[in-house]
Amino acid sequence: MVNSLQQEYLSTGEPAADDAKRKGAVVFRLRMQKLRGEEFYLSYDPHASQLSHENNKRLIVQAHDFGHDVVPLRPWADAPTVSPQNPLNKSASLRTLRIQLGRHVDCRSAGDAEVIDSLEDARTFAERLPQWLSSEPQSPLQVEFWGCEPFTQWPALEYLGSFFAENRSPVEIKVITTGCVLDQNMISWLERLQVLVVVRHDGPAQKFNRGEDVFDEPVKAENLRQLYQRLNPTGKIRFCCRLSGYNHSLSAVKEYLAAHLGCRAQGIPLTTEEMLFSGGEKDCFSGPKAEADPTALRHALFSEISHGMAVHAYSIKEKLQDFYRSLAYERPSSSLGQFCAMDREDSLAVDLKGNALTCPLASAREGRAIGHVSDYANIRLDTAWHWSRREECPRCPVLQLCKGGCMKLEGEEWRRACDHRFAFHLPLFAAGLYFLTGGVLREIEGKVLRRPDLPGVIPVVHPGVLG
Numbered sequence: 001m002v003n004s005l006q007q008e009y010l011s012t013g014e015p016a017a018d019d020a021k022r023k024g025a026v027v028f029r030l031r032m033q034k035l036r037g038e039e040f041y042l043s044y045d046p047h048a049s050q051l052s053h054e055n056n057k058r059l060i061v062q063a064h065d066f067g068h069d070v071v072p073l074r075p076w077a078d079a080p081t082v083s084p085q086n087p088l089n090k091s092a093s094l095r096t097l098r099i100q101l102g103r104h105v106d107c108r109s110a111g112d113a114e115v116i117d118s119l120e121d122a123r124t125f126a127e128r129l130p131q132w133l134s135s136e137p138q139s140p141l142q143v144e145f146w147g148c149e150p151f152t153q154w155p156a157l158e159y160l161g162s163f164f165a166e167n168r169s170p171v172e173i174k175v176i177t178t179g180c181v182l183d184q185n186m187i188s189w190l191e192r193l194q195v196l197v198v199v200r201h202d203g204p205a206q207k208f209n210r211g212e213d214v215f216d217e218p219v220k221a222e223n224l225r226q227l228y229q230r231l232n233p234t235g236k237i238r239f240c241c242r243l244s245g246y247n248h249s250l251s252a253v254k255e256y257l258a259a260h261l262g263c264r265a266q267g268i269p270l271t272t273e274e275m276l277f278s279g280g281e282k283d284c285f286s287g288p289k290a291e292a293d294p295t296a297l298r299h300a301l302f303s304e305i306s307h308g309m310a311v312h313a314y315s316i317k318e319k320l321q322d323f324y325r326s327l328a329y330e331r332p333s334s335s336l337g338q339f340c341a342m343d344r345e346d347s348l349a350v351d352l353k354g355n356a357l358t359c360p361l362a363s364a365r366e367g368r369a370i371g372h373v374s375d376y377a378n379i380r381l382d383t384a385w386h387w388s389r390r391e392e393c394p395r396c397p398v399l400q401l402c403k404g405g406c407m408k409l410e411g412e413e414w415r416r417a418c419d420h421r422f423a424f425h426l427p428l429f430a431a432g433l434y435f436l437t438g439g440v441l442r443e444i445e446g447k448v449l450r451r452p453d454l455p456g457v458i459p460v461v462h463p464g465v466l467g
């Protein structure tokens with residue numbers, strides 16, 4: 001749900017990235033195979049964004065080849081490399097403000113959450129905003145409402161959304177929702193304020209992944225259909241899915257949504273939160289979860305993207321274009337911030353009590369507060385690790401697409417999250433190379449591939465999947 005293009009740093013006058021700071025050259029050998037069987041090898045350096053044939057001849061990607069305007073190359077600036085030892089302060093001049101509503105209450109389902117953020121909390125929050133948020137934004141302020149289900153906190157959401165729309169310009173408002181507690185009043189409000197609505201729905205796996213499906217209940221289903229019909233013409237609605245052991249296919253999600261919304265699958269604006277990961281982020285559904293099979297997912301995703309069936313899903317398209325952009329401009333890895341953008345000085349997550357949080361999925365109740373807006377200068381992001389601080393990411397071939405996993409995880413949880421991100425980004429990397437060279441990525445070989453205890457050669461895609 002984060003635009004991956006946000007997460008690179010162009011020089012604003014600071015010294016350009018110093019390649020010498022990189023942790024030594026990391027080059028991967030890629031075994032490619034044409035559909036007729038002929039093999040060839042490429043080498044890829046994800047830190048210098050260079051792709052070469054075996055004879056060292058560089059494979060040149062031009063910006064206009066992937067529909068990108070050619071822009072004069074500015075020097076790259078180093079991204080901040082946050083860690084507990086190197087914490088990050090937050091700027092009062094924010095680009096993104098993520099507000100957590102009603103998170104981490106004991107609820108049986110997303111729509112069942114109790115009201116914990118009152119109208120009074122929202123009023124107090126709004127009154128105190130001028131004390132810590134700059135009043136002269138250089139660019140639009142993106143205000144996002146997160147939480148288990150923000151619409152269960154409707155009086156607070158309505159008040160704050162309207163407050164930003166009336167008092168802040170330019171502003172873009174976004175709500176991430178399950179869509180299961182909408183009513184006519186809410187739909188009209190969203191339409192009037194031109195809010196971008198992201199509806200979390202996993203298509204045919206919804207009930208298994210999240211415990212309930214809004215389309216099983218006629219009134220809720222009809223409200224979601226109306227929301228779609230009213231917002232889709234202005235591009236203000238998207239669906240966001242997770243892939244899991246119950247479904248590896250983005251096309252299946254589109255088909256499912258189209259059948260229930262009464263429209264064509266082609267027109268469904270779909271993005272993805274990638275893969276369901278039990279033991280990762282807590283959500284309202286505590287039932288058993290089936291994780292995707294990495295091999296089956298890799299082949300399904302590669303096949304769907306290569307056949308053009310999934311390439312138009314927002315996050316897939318953005319990531320592929322961004323990968324080509326990295327090659328065209330030889331983007332150094334030192335300019336890469338985290339994929340979620342929460343390691344930026346100008347991104348802040350807060351709850352309505354004024355706690356600054358590691359991210360909008362973290363909770364102050366679980367010790368994830370990183371300060372308080374009443375003492376803004378002392379907010380310190382010290383509960384996160386930039387990708388360069390991890391063992392795996394500097395030695396990962398999909399670094400330029402993935403941009404690091406969840407920055408707040410540690411230990412085994414981190415390793416599992418990284419494995420999931422690797423499984424998801426490998427087929428994207430393979431598809432990107434396929435469109436570029438016509439070859440299928442059979443194997444990747446590296447001196448070390450992420451961790452020394454993992455194999456140094458891994459299979460990626462069998463060309464048979466294109467058959």
Ligand code: SF4
Binds near residue numbers: 387392423
């Ligand atoms: S796949 Fe894992 S190692 Fe590679 S960049 Fe992502 S989080 Fe880091």
